[in-house]
Amino acid sequence: MTASIPLPRIEALPPGLVAPADFERQALATLDPATSAYFLGGAADQHTLRANSRAWSELQLRPRVLRSLAGGHTRIQLSGRTLDWPVLLAPIAHQRLAHPDGEIATAHAALACATGMVLSTQSSVAVEDIHAILHSEGADNAPPLWFQLYWQHSRSRTLALVRRAEAAGCEALVLTVDAPVQGVRDLERRTGFRVPTEFSAHQTDGLQASPAFPHLHALPAAPADHPSIGLCQGLAAQAPDWDDVQWLLQHTQLPVWLKGITHPEDAQLARELGATGLIVSNHGGRTLDTLPASATLLPAIRSAVDPDYPILVDGGIRRGTDIFKALALGANAVLIGRPQILGLAAAGAVGVTSVLRLLRDEFEACMTLCGCASVVDIGPRHLFPPAKSFLIDNDSHL
Numbered sequence: 001m002t003a004s005i006p007l008p009r010i011e012a013l014p015p016g017l018v019a020p021a022d023f024e025r026q027a028l029a030t031l032d033p034a035t036s037a038y039f040l041g042g043a044a045d046q047h048t049l050r051a052n053s054r055a056w057s058e059l060q061l062r063p064r065v066l067r068s069l070a071g072g073h074t075r076i077q078l079s080g081r082t083l084d085w086p087v088l089l090a091p092i093a094h095q096r097l098a099h100p101d102g103e104i105a106t107a108h109a110a111l112a113c114a115t116g117m118v119l120s121t122q123s124s125v126a127v128e129d130i131h132a133i134l135h136s137e138g139a140d141n142a143p144p145l146w147f148q149l150y151w152q153h154s155r156s157r158t159l160a161l162v163r164r165a166e167a168a169g170c171e172a173l174v175l176t177v178d179a180p181v182q183g184v185r186d187l188e189r190r191t192g193f194r195v196p197t198e199f200s201a202h203q204t205d206g207l208q209a210s211p212a213f214p215h216l217h218a219l220p221a222a223p224a225d226h227p228s229i230g231l232c233q234g235l236a237a238q239a240p241d242w243d244d245v246q247w248l249l250q251h252t253q254l255p256v257w258l259k260g261i262t263h264p265e266d267a268q269l270a271r272e273l274g275a276t277g278l279i280v281s282n283h284g285g286r287t288l289d290t291l292p293a294s295a296t297l298l299p300a301i302r303s304a305v306d307p308d309y310p311i312l313v314d315g316g317i318r319r320g321t322d323i324f325k326a327l328a329l330g331a332n333a334v335l336i337g338r339p340q341i342l343g344l345a346a347a348g349a350v351g352v353t354s355v356l357r358l359l360r361d362e363f364e365a366c367m368t369l370c371g372c373a374s375v376v377d378i379g380p381r382h383l384f385p386p387a388k389s390f391l392i393d394n395d396s397h398l
């Protein structure tokens with residue numbers, strides 16, 4: 001690690017934090033209301049935000065007993081890489097707002113828990129520093145670092161960002177496709193949330209990009225005789241389209257994932273264009289309210305593409321059992337969003353590490369109790385009723 005990257009503070013974990021809900025109570029007590037609104041809130045009436053976690057909890061498990069569990073492990077293969085367990089940290093912007101150590105703390109937790117990290121374009125720590133932290137125990141132990149890419153309104157600006165991520169050693173790009181503008185964030189508006197100027201994103205500083213993805217309420221007021229002029233003739237025209245995805249695929253050697261796929265036909269387009277894989281996501285209920293929960297969307301998307309096409313999912317995953325259910329519904333791995341912020345706000349690097357350990361312990365307990373020695377054993381048959389829409393032949397005997 002370079003001398004200039006400070007080590008994260010080692011804080012005592014407040015007592016009694018044994019489940020994500022405990023961390024949420026602690027985070028709410030730690031963060032001011034406007035910052036809580038930003039990190040924990042969703043779009044508009046927050047129907048999708050609530051639906052996400054509810055949908056996982058309402059799926060029921062169907063264990064098998066007396067299976068041999070010898071030699072069990074949680075490793076998976078993803079995009080040519082072995083991951084220690086099927087979880088990555090989702091990109092979350094501006095983490096220094098939640099804790100002074102921000103993404104430095106999160107990266108140390110990722111390293112401690114052998115968990116892949118997807119760094120946001122809008123991170124408050126530079127991508128080069130995060131790479132150095134993840135590699136501070138040698139390349140063999142480094143969890144993968146992926147770079148979440150927000151389109152920078154033009155191909156040249158976007159390419160500059162891609163080259164920076166490549167040079168920093170990122171192993172994949174995650175192009176977020178579901179947020180050409182931010183959602184309607186009523187809670188942020190009520191509490192007066194604004195990203196302080198000192199938290200401007202490190203990755204885009206040198207690019208002089210136009211402000212990325214302004215809040216809807218920051219747009220100029222529309223003239224009464226032309227209500228669409230602010231959004232549809234301005235920002236929307238700069239949003240990426242499928243041609244831009246194709247262009248991106250032609251201009252980088254890195255694997256490219258598309259994040260924010262909710263429609264099976266978009267999943268097929270991603271596959272046909274050659275995207276490495278996709279992330280079923282409604283952006284944690286932060287962009288368009290009243291989208292279905294990720295757990296509801298996942299089966300149809302799994303059915304729409306080849307069984308071996310990599311699919312990740314995020315949104316509302318709060319328990320080890322939720323991770324298991326996502327894999328049973330056909331995901332290869334999951335991303336964890338807000339829980340990392342709950343840990344960060346509660347106790348910095350120690351807090352994020354605790355949240356990840358907790359989720360991993362719960363996931364391993366769930367695998368064991370369902371009779372699965374390894375992740376490939378997890379299937380739709382482990383849900384009650386079994387997820388029939390994409391049952392494959394070798395599941396049918398169970």
Ligand SMILES: Cc1cc2nc3c(=O)[nH]c(=O)nc-3n(C[C@H](O)[C@H](O)[C@H](O)COP(=O)(O)O)c2cc1C
Nearest residue numbers: 039090091092093120176283284314315316337338
């Ligand atoms: C505060 C916050 C900031 C986020 N920032 C980004 C971002 O910069 N890029 C992105 O693609 N997604 C971003 N997301 C969405 C997450 O990557 C992820 O899709 C979502 O949080 C998953 O839902 P969960 O929080 O319920 O786990 C953000 C989410 C939150 C809560």
Ligand SMILES: CC(C)CC(=O)C(=O)O
Nearest residue numbers: 093122179182213283286
């Ligand atoms: C900077 C923002 C666009 C980050 C984001 O994706 C979010 O707040 O949901």
